[in-house]
Amino acid sequence: MKSNLRTISVFTFLFFVFASGLFSQSPPSLGMKQEPAELIASLKEANPYKIAHRGLPSSVDLSSFMPPVGDQGQQSSCVAWSTAYATKSYQEYMERKNSGWKLKDSSGSPNYSNIFSPAFIYNQINGGRDNGSLISDAMRLVVENGAAPWTSMPYNPNDYLTRPSQAALNTASNYKAKEFLRVRQTDPTEVKNQLNEGRPVVAGILVYENFMNLKGDQIYKEGIGKTYGGHAIAIIGYDDSRGAFKFINSWSTQWGDNGYGYIDYKWFSKICQSAFVMVDETAPASTTTATNTADTSTTTTTTTDNILPPATDTKPVPPEKVKPLPPKEISASQGSFSDKVILTWESIPLAIGYEIYRKGSGDSSFSKIGLSQTNGFTDDGVQKDFAYSYKIATLTDSDSSDLSNGDVIGYAKTEEAKAPPKVVGVKASQGQFSNKVDLVWETIDGVTDYSVYKWSATQKKYLSIGKAKASTYSDNGAAKNGVTEFYVIAATGNGKTGEASDAASGFTAKLTAKPSKPTGLKATKGLYNSKIELHWQKVAGASKYVIYRYNITGIFGGGAWAKLAEEPRENFIDEKLSGQYAFYAVAAVNKDGLSGPFSDYAYGYIDPNKQRGAKLPSPENLKGSTDAKAGKISLKWDLVKGANEYYVYRKKRGSSSWDFLSSTNDKTSAYTADIPEKETLYLYSVTAKTDLGGESDRANPISAVLSKAKPAAAMRSFGGDSSLEKFKGPWTAMAWDGSKGVNQVLLEIESQDNVNYVVKFNKQKIFEGRYVENSPIIDKEGKFKIEIENSGDALQVTLKDNGIINQKSTLNFLKE
Known part of the structure; x- marks a missing residue:
């Protein structure tokens, strides 16, 4: 009897426990991993020079263009849901909505053929473990491989291992992003501007216990209870009257406001760990995709008869007619x-x-x-x-x-660092080669060499892969088959290495993917009286090229794009011209018939008055070296076959006529000319000439100027009016350990004379230095860099020394 009573008591207790909710269901899953500090600091910003955004509307709401709210379940795939399901589905809908593209059916249920699969993204970037992922990895994958519709790879919360099929990969290649950019989360105005531009912001935030239980239009504005870790959301709106951003979550419509949530502007700045926008790539018209929703398979058929260059409804404009x-x-x-x-x-x-x-x-x-x-x-x-x-x-x-x-x-600074400035203009080849990635960047005067670094995902830092004396480098050890690599370049001079460039992404050709965009397309200009020659660079994996021409009857005439020819080589001669001027675009096609994006267009023309064979081509590779002290420029150019002499010309910028300077003989391809006046741009050019009198067109001109900077007005130290005042006061930030640990960091910036500063972290690490008046930056070389927002109420602090708070990171500080 006692045994029966004891059994009944146990069941009664268990019933009471479950009925009362003491054992509640498992909390929703998160899944946003901490971005490596060195990588995220190198990624390009959406607004690197803090352009002020005035006249923004008081509210923006993109939710009507989003797919129905989904549910990630107990899988740590929030990054893929915010990137693919929410953001990519939104982007493709905005691009294609006028052609019948819908995210919902008539009942409001998801139209999975046009919604993008979180599984396609997450199962490729989770490393074989259901332990979350990086937002930057998800966005890199969409740039590299694209995103696949749900029907190509349905989401299963219990399956994080299955890899995409080749059919899914082929379909995804039609839905690539152009690039992704980092958004500065310490400036809510920048986030609002991105939303006003129609770009959802994928953000990684810290989740506290109270976030789990948000209901209706409650605003997440503080952290109550324990921390659960990092979570990725897609911010899709804002409302200044409430001081909050609106975001779409991936925890079903049972959470928050039918699946949406709201986060306070300032709280967002404090708990946001990273934020990105994905820039969409307009799909080329070269592919037609038919989706069979019955068997969830997708077939892609490509022919070379229906492809058209981008912007086919817009007449191309000669480069000289475009405002620079x-x-x-x-x-x-x-x-x-x-x-x-x-x-x-x-x-x-x-x-x-x-x-x-x-x-x-x-x-x-x-x-x-x-x-x-x-x-x-x-x-x-x-x-x-x-x-x-x-x-x-x-x-x-x-x-x-x-x-x-x-x-x-x-x-300039009394305590000069003597390190070269930051390298700019870094570009990496993307699919042009099967076995290497080529890098180019802008040169800096006085630099002895450049160091090239490549991101290592395993070591989570940039590793040196070589040095270069010139501003080019080939990475012959680049990953094969289209894996994206990140590169940065740093200049060395005076024995010191300067700040690394923004990262440039490059990749080798993907074996089964569409060919990359052809580069270097050039068309002859007036060299012939009845034909135009085209040349372009080879594309890895291309079996042929499709050439299109935009025919115009005159420089201001109308016209249309039309397919001109298919060519197996990287050159073509157009002898069937319909007018004097023409524009051309080229696309590569691989052996499977897949065509890649079109090149930038090239502009060419004929000279109908030219006698056959009488006109020489213009001299090429005209270069000049300026000697500012002597006030001269030394010109050099390539010799032209058949030329008996060369004429050298000069003119002032904006002048309609060229002045003849001198001539050189057929073996001399150099000349030194005067630069007549200071602070005036002069153009120099050269022509080739035959004994019979035929003179070529002028070579592409080069310029020269003798210019010295005007002295700045003398300024005085500002004392009490110094801009250092904006930096003063206690500031606090939250340092996340990448798991469930969050520590508050106290930053104090003090100065007695508004010239010399003292910086304290958690009242222990103390640094001193001299402030540069009017600078929005306090930079202690090798230790930290503090940047103040235009609003003056937030700091972004990059910690370069992990001894300050035991980790290298970028923290968002708000004034207390």
């Missing part, structure tokens, strides 16, 4: 020298020079301080220990660009 763009990537030395600032920027095609603008703390606007014919400038007109803002404008012969966006900060 300012440089996007600019670097200024910060304390490398005590008496100057070295500027370098990405070269702009067809530019003949650049204008340099500067603004000091006492200036009301930017003013022009000099000219350059190259992509670099030395500003020796600065005052040391004061920061300046810089902008660059691009010049062509007849036009100029707007000033570059944002402010680039540079300064």
Whole structure:
């Protein structure tokens, strides 16, 4: 009897426990891993120069364009859900909605043929363990391989090991992203701007116990209870009246506001570990995809008869008719020298020079301080220990660009570091070669060599793979079959190595994928009277090329794209012209009939008045070396077969006529010319000539200028009005250990004279230095870098020394 009573009591207790919820169900899964500090710091920012975003609407909500809220279940796949299911599904819907693309059926249920599979992403990046993943890995995969629809690889919360089929991989190649960019999470305005641009922001946040139980329109604005770790969400809106971002979660509609949640602006800045936007790549018209939802298989059929170059509804414009763009990537030395600032920027095609603008703390606007014919400038007109803002404008012969966006900060410093400035313009080949990745970047004057580094996912750091004297390098040890590699370049000079460049991604050709985009397409201009020759660089894996032409009857005439030919080699002669001018685009096709993206178009024309065989080609590779002290430029060019002499010409930028300078004989391909005036851009060119009088067109001109920076107005130390005041005060951040541990970090910045500063971390690690007035940066070389936001209420601190808080990381500090 006692035994029966005891049994009944046990069952009664268990019933009470479950009924009362004391043993609740398992909490939802998370799955966002901590990004390696060195990698995330190297990835390109969406807004590196902190361009101010004015006039943003008070609210944005993209939720009506999102797929129905899904449920990741007990799998740690939140990264894949936020990246593929939410963001990629949204992007493809926005691109294709006018052609009948739908994310829901008439009942509101998911249309899985147009929603992208989390399994396709997660099962390729989890390393064979259900232990979460990196957001950067997910986005890299979408850039590298694309994303597959759910029907190609259905999601199963109990299966994290099955790899995609070849059919799924083929289908995914139609839905690639162009690139992904890092978003600065310490500036809510930057997140809002991305949303206003129509870009969801995939963010990794820290989850506390109270986050698990958010209901309705509650805002996540503090951490209550224990921490559970990192979780990836897709931010899809904001509302200034509530001071909160809106995000789509992957915990079903039973959580939050029918599956959506809200997070306070400031709390987001504090607990966000990383944030990214994915830039969509418009799908080429070369593929037609038919999806059979009955058997969840997808077939892709490609022919070379229906492919068209991008923007086929827009008439191409000759390059000289397009307004030039300012440089996007600019670097200024910060304390490398005590008496100057070295500027370098990405070269702009067809530019003949650049204008340099500067603004000091006492200036009301930017003013022009000099000219350059190259992509670099030395500003020796600065005052040391004061920061300046810089902008660059691009010049062509007849036009100029707007000033570059944002402010680039540079300064000379008493405590000079003597390290070269940051390398810019790094580009890596993407699928052009099967056995290597080629790297190029912009040169920096005074640099002895460049160090090349490649990211190691296993060691979680950049490893040196070589050095280069010139601004090129070939990685012959690149991973085969299209695996993406990240590279950074650092310049060495005066015995010190400068700050590494932003990362550039490159990869070898993928054996089964579509060929890459052809590069280097060129068309002859006026060389013949009845034909145009085309040349381009070889594409790995290409068995042939498809050539398209946009036919126009005159420089302002109308026309249309039309397929011209298929060619097995990397050159073509067009002898069936319909007019004097034409534009061309080329796409590579592999042996399986898959065509890749089209090249950038090339512009060519004939000279109908030219006598057959009488006109020589223009001299090529015209180069110049300027001697500023002598006021001269030394010209060199390649000899032209059949030329008996060469004519050298000069003109001022913007002038309609060229002045003849001199001639050289058939064996002389060099000439030294004067540069007549300072602060004026001159263009130099050369023609080839025969004894019979036929003269070639002028070679592509080069420019020269003698320019010295205008001195900046003298400034004084600001004392109580110093911009160092903005840095003062206690700041706090949250340091995550990558698991469930979170520690608060206290940062104190003090100064008695607003010139010399003291920085304390957790009241123990103490650093001293001299502040550069008007700088938004406090940089203790080799230790840390503190950057203040434009709003003045947040700091982003990059810890370079893991001895400060026992880890290298980038922390977001808010003022207490």
